[in-house]
Amino acid sequence: MIDVLYFAWVRERIGLPKERVETGAATVAELVEELKAREERYAAAFADLSALRVALDQELSEFDAPLAGVREVAFFPPMTGG
Amino acid sequence: MAVRVQEEPFALGAEVEAFAAGRRDAGAVVSFTGIVRDLASGDLNRMVIEHYPGMTQAALEAIEAQARERWELRDCLIIHRHGEMAPGDMIMMVATASPHRADAFEAAEFLMDYLKSRAPFWKKEITAQGESWVESKAEDEDALARW
16 A cells, blocks of 8 residues: 655646555556546546655655655645745 | 744744854855745735645755855755645745855855755645646756756
8 A cells, every 4th residue: 555645736637635545656657547546536646747746754855766665655746846 | 054934924024034043154144035926917815725634844944954055055945835825825935054155146046946846845836716836947947957
């Protein structure tokens, strides 16, 4: 089981801030494919990965990164702080 | 060295005064403040800033640590708010203290460039017509290349 978090418009499009996901995905990209296959709202949120960023255990990462040992995955749009 | 992520407003004058007061080790203090800017149309009601509580503090501390490695800094302060704000409200501030002003200025700019696109904050603008997430700009990402 892995905690999956969503922020900003990703959270709004998917309709929840956080969920626990049972997954056998080896990489972030594989997890994204599993989520997209679930429902249209996931497919819509993950339609364009270039518009998204991912953090693994609260550190920025890449979509081809392995998920082994990861407890928390977060998806969000490019950050707009400052 | 301090990083504060908070919902409540901060007092800019008091923060900068406390940061600069009594220093004998730094001849230069630079501060930058980010303020909620109204839209060109003048109809921004409010801004909401969302963040990633588990990650924000650590991300800002990592950015601050990089600045301390690259420039001669005696002290550094980052305050960033989240939650609801009105046009004119202060969103965030950074301050740097260094023996030399070039280091203080450059480090402050570096902190700003990095926290704009590497710290997990997202701005949403709310007007009478509706709400929309602020999109990141290509130049914000490009700004990192010069460092």
